[in-house]
Amino acid sequence: MDVLTRSATPRTAVSPAPADTALISMPFGPISMPSIGLGLLSAGLASKEIRSRTLYFNLKFAGRLGTERYIRISRYHPPYDQIGDWIFSAALFGDDAEATQRYIDEILKGRTTAFREGHYTNRPYPDEHIEMLLEARRLAPAFLEECAAEVLATRPRIVGFTTTFEQNVASLSLARLIKEAAPETLIVFGGANCEGSMGQALVRHFPFVDVAVSGEGDTAFPLLAEQFLRDGTIPLFKSVSCQDARRRRSRQLMAQPAPPVVMDSLPFCEYDDFFEQVERYGVDAGEVHWIPFETSRGCWWGEKHHCTFCGLNGAVMTYRSKSDQRAFDELLYLTDRYPNRAVQVVDNILDNRYFKTLLPRLAELDQEFELFYEVKANLKKEQLRLMKRVGITSIQPGIESLSTEVLALMRKGISGIQNVQLLKWSKELGIDVQWNILWGFPGETAEGYAETARLIPLLVHLQPPASVPPIRLDRFSPNFDQAEQMGFRDVAPYPAALLTYHALPPEAVFELSYYFIYDQAHWDTALGYTRPVAEQWSRWQRLHPAADLFFVDKGSALLLWDLRDDAPDHRPVTVLDGARRLVYLGCDAIRTAASLSRDLGLEEGAVQAALDDLTSRGLMMREGSSYLSLAIPTGVYQPNARVLRRVEQHLQRVGVAA
Structure with missing residues (x-):
């Protein structure tokens, strides 16, 4: 039976114990570790003798899909494509055929012409990956019904969702089902997706969300739960957004700040529910x-x-x-x-x-x-x-x-x-x-990137960046808050967000979004002057596994091996002695010629001559009056097997036994 269609029946039947509060983590939250937010809230509720149960439905969906497929969906795509949210969007809004086809064509197959060149690289996903996403989307409604039944079986009076990044739509979908089945249940949202205006928008646009807690909920949520369980009212802290009906029921007329979080007073986290459910839902424990x-x-x-x-x-x-x-x-x-x-x-x-x-x-x-x-x-x-x-x-x-x-x-x-x-x-x-190396900042010049492109060939023995993307415009950043002054124009949600939340007007999607696209006056020129950096980065990634620059200090002389170049005629061995050796060792940390002269007891002219020679050979980096040796001393560090093979091959070519 295909892993995507196998039964979701737990391996071990668990009789749900009643709980005052259910705490829920939905797809596509990470399965590599438990939620620290839910771990803190669970312990905080326990300190007030409030019974709670933490339900990791992200693990349940991973067990349904298969661990490897879940990880491919949750980890290996740009977050602004919002694939995890899109998988559940039809369950929340209904399947709009036109919006679905546009998402497939524009986001998954990369056929759109609407994205701004250079800012959004929309590469097509392989056909088999797209089919996997579509099958996961088809599984979503039945999965949500099972989750709702499991929650309702514990008879909670409060259901709290943690939502960060691509957990929003799955959380909203399940919250709606719970509210329809048990209208008296208090639905509370918290997490990064509820920060500031985003939390207010959740309550405003989704009437089944009773409360959104912005920012730190460590003190606010346990107090909220305690008061609601006691008399059905909600404390109107400044960080709490409520539906109007709940607001009228509150006995508090003025919003007050929640008690501040004292770091040493936070409870120790409990993650037992997570590890029990890893086993119960058949998730590969090796990925935790x-x-x-x-x-x-x-x-x-x-x-x-x-x-x-x-x-x-x-x-x-x-x-x-x-x-x-x-x-x-x-x-x-x-x-x-x-x-x-x-x-x-x-x-x-x-x-x-x-x-x-x-x-x-x-x-x-x-x-x-x-x-x-x-x-x-x-x-x-x-x-x-x-x-x-x-x-x-x-x-x-x-x-x-x-x-x-x-x-x-x-x-x-x-x-x-x-x-x-x-x-x-x-x-x-x-x-x-x-x-990472970022680019696209207002006020940057071509020379800054030209210098980076010239520097990278000297650094291929060091760990390369994971990517070289243009900057995103993220909510709460100074670039976003001061977009007009910073030169960011036509700020809008990413296209994937508009297609995922297709039933909402664009202004509502803007309120809910964290990532934004934009235009800048210098995009066209930036594409040109950053291209050499991207090309050198690709070369860096290619050369790095077998590249190295290391030295062995023999006391009177320093033997330096330079394996940063893969040219067959490259001569990798340099011997440094006298002032050059002392200067090179002295520049393990960033130094100036004056400080080296003072510490080494050498004439500054001799020191500067050694620095100029070593820099011209690409063995050191210079920035202004500062210098840094680039080679790694052996000892704690040992070259890898591929590098040692290159050393051996060179010695054989020059007739020296390894």
Whole structure:
């Protein structure tokens, strides 16, 4: 029997226990880890002795589709195509044949002429992928009926949905069915899709959504649930949007702020329901990689200088972090309760205080961790070493560009040479770096990208960016909030959103959307001056697996292997001695000629001559008066097998035994 049409009957029958509140995660939420939002709310409700049950219907749909197919749909397409939402749109709005065919033609088959050239690359999906999406869409109505029956069997008085990115339409579809079957049930939406005006729009355009909670619901939702279960009214916090009927029933006439979230007072998350349902719904447990963990909220950099393209945090940018003791205790609790799982820290940025508090404490433990963190790229090498010792093996440093000029337009507060320094040290220490090169910023010049295109051939031994896309216009970003002043014209939802929410007027879709398309005066020229960067990026990806630039220091001489070029006549070996060796080693971190002269005790003229020679050979990077060696020292770092084969082949060509 085909996996798409097999029965959805759970492997093990479960008698639903009554619950005051049902908390729901719908497709296409990730199945690689549980929801930290629902984990926090479940624990918060328990602290008020409110019975709740968490239902991971994203796992249920993954079990129905097959894990691999679910992952292909949820992970491997641009988020602005909104494929996950479109799969459930007919169940919510009815199947409009014209809108369905337009989505297939314009989004899936890439036949549209409506998208603005250079801003939206609409590549066609393979026919077999399109058929998989259509079959998933056909399964949606029956799946939703089964989910509604499972929810109603627990007889909840409140049903809460978490909705982020492509969970909106599936959540709305199920909420409508529940409301039709049990009108007295309070339907509450929360999550990133409810932030600010988006939550208000959900309540305004979908009457079966009683309440939308914007922003942090950790204190607001348990208090809301407690009051509603007690007397049927709703506290009108400023972060809560309600249907008018519910608003009239409230005893509170003036909206008040919800009690503030105190980071150390948050409960420890419970994810038992998630792992029980992974097994029950037959999801491949090998694809469940992460335990989400939180040590801070907001962004300490964004508080001072909000990056122009960043739409994270919504209106709550204020940075708050847990004490090192609380973070320490919680991490040990989670890794003990859910062993053999990597930990994904969901913070927007690592608290710099932790380099002196939390991380040294973790490093002293006789315990291996596997952690992911988002960081700022201006880290020192000793900080990266400490992170590696702790088990932070993957980072997202927000590099975004190798051009200092473009980085200044973003308000990143960092230089291109600092970003390269981080990439170099991360390779040496074995830390994976997740990053992209962005373009299309108002005020950028062709020279910034020409310099990047000239630089990339020197960096092919370092980890390449995952992509080189134009910037998106995301809600809550300065670019969006100040679109006209920034030079963004004709701002509109992506075409996929208009076709997914085809029953709503365009202005309603605008209110619900997070991603937007736009025009800029310099698009045509930007396409030209960024093309060399895209071409060099493709070459970078091709060469990187067998490319390297490393050295072995023999004391009196430094033997440097340059395997960044795949030309057959390339001569990969350079020997550095005397001042050139000292200067090269001295530029492991970014240095100036004056500081090197002082520290090495050499004449500045001799230092500058060595810097000029090494830069001309492409062995160092120069930015203004700053220099950085690009080769990786062997020791902690060891070249991979493909690189070592190239070394051996060269030695054989010159008649030296390996």
